[in-house]
Amino acid sequence: MRVEFFGVSRERAGVAERDVHACTLGELLAILAADHPSLAELLPDNRLHPALAANLNGDRFVRDPRTPLVDTDCVLLLSADAGG
Amino acid sequence: MPFGYHGRYFLIDVTHPTRVERPDLSDAILRRTLGGAGLGAHLLLEHGRPQDDACDPAQPLIFAFSPLVGSPLTTSAKFAVVGKSPLTGRINDALAGSGFAIAGKHTGADAFVIVGRVPALSVLVIDDGAVRVEPADDLAGLACADAEEKVRSRLGPGFRIASIGPAGERFVRYATISHDGRHAGRGGSGAVLGSKNIKAIAVRGNKRVEWADPKALVEISRDLSTRSFGPATEKYRELGTAANMLMFNRFGTLPTRNFQTGTFEHAVNLSPEEMKVAHGKARASCVACTIGCEHIYGVNGGQTRVEYESLFALGSLCGVGNSAKVLRAVQRCDELGLDTISTGGTIAFAMECVERGLIDERWLTFGDGDAMLRAIELIGAREGLGATLAEGSRRAAEQIGQGSLAFAPQVKGLEIPGYEPRALQTMALGFAVGSRGADHNRSGAYEADFSDAVDRRDATLASVRHAIETEDKAALMDSLILCKFLRGVFSDFHVEAAVMLRAVTGWDATADELRATAKQIVQSKREFNMRAGWTPSEDTLPDRFLNTPLPNDPAAVLTRERLTELVNEYHRQRGWRMV
Numbered sequence: 198m199r200v201e202f203f204g205v206s207r208e209r210a211g212v213a214e215r216d217v218h219a220c221t222l223g224e225l226l227a228i229l230a231a232d233h234p235s236l237a238e239l240l241p242d243n244r245l246h247p248a249l250a251a252n253l254n255g256d257r258f259v260r261d262p263r264t265p266l267v268d269t270d271c272v273l274l275l276s277a278d279a280g281g
Numbered sequence: 282m283p284f285g286y287h288g289r290y291f292l293i294d295v296t297h298p299t300r301v302e303r304p305d306l307s308d309a310i311l312r313r314t315l316g317g318a319g320l321g322a323h324l325l326l327e328h329g330r331p332q333d334d335a336c337d338p339a340q341p342l343i344f345a346f347s348p349l350v351g352s353p354l355t356t357s358a359k360f361a362v363v364g365k366s367p368l369t370g371r372i373n374d375a376l377a378g379s380g381f382a383i384a385g386k387h388t389g390a391d392a393f394v395i396v397g398r399v400p401a402l403s404v405l406v407i408d409d410g411a412v413r414v415e416p417a418d419d420l421a422g423l424a425c426a427d428a429e430e431k432v433r434s435r436l437g438p439g440f441r442i443a444s445i446g447p448a449g450e451r452f453v454r455y456a457t458i459s460h461d462g463r464h465a466g467r468g469g470s471g472a473v474l475g476s477k478n479i480k481a482i483a484v485r486g487n488k489r490v491e492w493a494d495p496k497a498l499v500e501i502s503r504d505l506s507t508r509s510f511g512p513a514t515e516k517y518r519e520l521g522t523a524a525n526m527l528m529f530n531r532f533g534t535l536p537t538r539n540f541q542t543g544t545f546e547h548a549v550n551l552s553p554e555e556m557k558v559a560h561g562k563a564r565a566s567c568v569a570c571t572i573g574c575e576h577i578y579g580v581n582g583g584q585t586r587v588e589y590e591s592l593f594a595l596g597s598l599c600g601v602g603n604s605a606k607v608l609r610a611v612q613r614c615d616e617l618g619l620d621t622i623s624t625g626g627t628i629a630f631a632m633e634c635v636e637r638g639l640i641d642e643r644w645l646t647f648g649d650g651d652a653m654l655r656a657i658e659l660i661g662a663r664e665g666l667g668a669t670l671a672e673g674s675r676r677a678a679e680q681i682g683q684g685s686l687a688f689a690p691q692v693k694g695l696e697i698p699g700y701e702p703r704a705l706q707t708m709a710l711g712f713a714v715g716s717r718g719a720d721h722n723r724s725g726a727y728e729a730d731f732s733d734a735v736d737r738r739d740a741t742l743a744s745v746r747h748a749i750e751t752e753d754k755a756a757l758m759d760s761l762i763l764c765k766f767l768r769g770v771f772s773d774f775h776v777e778a779a780v781m782l783r784a785v786t787g788w789d790a791t792a793d794e795l796r797a798t799a800k801q802i803v804q805s806k807r808e809f810n811m812r813a814g815w816t817p818s819e820d821t822l823p824d825r826f827l828n829t830p831l832p833n834d835p836a837a838v839l840t841r842e843r844l845t846e847l848v849n850e851y852h853r854q855r856g857w858r859m860v
Contacts, residue, residue: 204527205519246512258732275528278769279529280765281522
């Protein structure tokens with residue numbers, strides 16, 4: 198699946214997007230934390246820090262690490278604060 | 282004297298500058314209103330003339346400070362400007378940051394209520410409690426920052442200045458009041474000050490308040506400052522609100538070409554990452570702020586602060602993707618003293634009128650940055666088309682007719698900020714019911730839309746609770762006053778706010794009391810609006826946003842019936858019985 202990074206997560210990850218294989222959100226976050234050490238602070242214990250949000254396919258926001266994922270999904274990581 | 286307050290305000294009639302009253306503010310009033318927006322609304326109810334024109338000399342313009350101003354609490358250096366809006370005819374409370382708040386409170390007042398009109402352009406000087414008016418002929422037509430600098434050099438050290446630009450002098454209905462590059466931006470407070478012939482207000486003083494528990498306050502402040510450096514504020518610190526640009530574009534919620542669609546093909550040009558490369562960037566912060574959210578880009582041989590709202594309004598909303606043009610437009614708005622959201626919204630509306638052949642100004646087309654810049658100059662000067670656009674999109678639409686009101690991007694006359702209502706439907710409700718019109722600062726309902734709490738494209742009655750909670754929280758933060766960029770730092774804001782307030786005032790404030798106070802503040806704003814002629818029919822959105830799907834996202838559709846249900850439920854949960 199594709200992971201797209203926005204804002205701070207992009208700054209920390211150093212990339213705008215990448216492909217990952219994971220079966221759940223928690224598994225995905227674990228991979229990202231391992232591959233992008235700067236991102237690890239925002240992904241404690243394979244969960245989302247309150248300052249970070251995850252969205253599935255531009256549709257629904259998800260936080261539960263048990264959320265199932267499939268290879269055709271696109272996970273967006275963004276700031277939980279959309280203040281402008 | 283109560284802790285945290287002076288216990289009085291200055292009622293200043295500038296028609297007779299030596300006539301200054303200093304009425305008391307009781308503990309009961311202060312506890313019920315807190316300060317800032319809450320105190321301002323209270324004083325407006327007391328001194329305002331809801332039925333009269335916003336620029337009538339008898340109308341008050343209120344500068345309200347707060348119990349936290351001057352304390353070591355981070356982000357507390359803010360003040361509220363409250364009055365009747367010349368743009369909406371409803372209550373307007375605009376906040377701005379930095380040293381004016383502290384210096385203003387040091388004059389010995391918890392608020393200034395300014396009424397009357399000076400015969401000629403003047404500077405109002407409030408010097409440690411003494412009030413005078415000085416001529417300001419030499420300041421006429423000056424940009425905000427230039428006027429500030431000139432007044433400061435004239436008066437000497439210690440003064441902090443709030444000023445209007447040429448737009449305020451010409452009563453552009455969305456003119457701002459500016460201080461140190463920050464703006465009490467929305468709703469036209471600058472026009473009200475201009476109508477009083479006041480170019481600038483200079484404040485200075487040595488009158489400090491006492492705190493009930495200084496030791497506790499210092500500890501709380503130290504802890505809050507430490508937390509303010511963490512991930513909760515990282516977005517603001519590292520990228521600024523401009524970080525919203527790419528994210529909103531991806532979600533299809535970036536208002537483009539007068540809200541015709543929700544994606545913009547040139548969004549990347551207006552991202553903080555690209556602009557840093559193209560224009561260079563520096564950071565700054567308000568006085569007494571540890572976050573440092575201000576991101577300043579180089580433009581036109583100088584520099585300008587820029588926020589997401591300005592980038593959207595003068596960028597995607599007008600179809601302009603050239604970042605140099607957009608930054609220059611932001612800079613000119615700041616110099617002229619114009620609210621960027623209303624400026625961009627009104628120009629975008631005019632661009633669509635041209636596109637539809639409703640007005641014959643063929644030079645003003647979507648995507649033309651030079652045309653947009655020309656329109657800004659015309660608005661600031663109130664010349665040509667600018668005379669119409671200076672009235673705001675609603676009045677412009679009423680003048681143009683031909684069904685244009687259907688796509689004038691405003692609620693109650695206040696132009697809509699950069700959140701596409703059809704795709705962020707809790708925010709849509711927040712816009713519709715807001716007391717000062719469509720506003721993302723008085724309603725933080727987008728928080729729910731960007732979470733797993735609601736379906737952003739299908740708001741249900743369950744969404745109403747979120748709209749109310751964020752509106753109440755905003756009212757509380759605007760009255761205490763603390764910057765909303767700090768909100769992610771708190772695990773339980775009401776509990777922590779009660780602790781802060783206790784340390785400052787000595788009151789045995791509780792979280793529940795503050796929740797009730799927030800509701801009372803929202804109610805007081807509504808009270809003014811009702812006296813000013815508000816009717817339930819105002820709590821809605823323009824036709825453009827109703828029943829028609831967003832072109833780039835067909836699932837994003839908000840029916841008129843659904844919005845009506847939501848608004849009715851909002852009123853019901855507020856305990857407001859509609860007659």
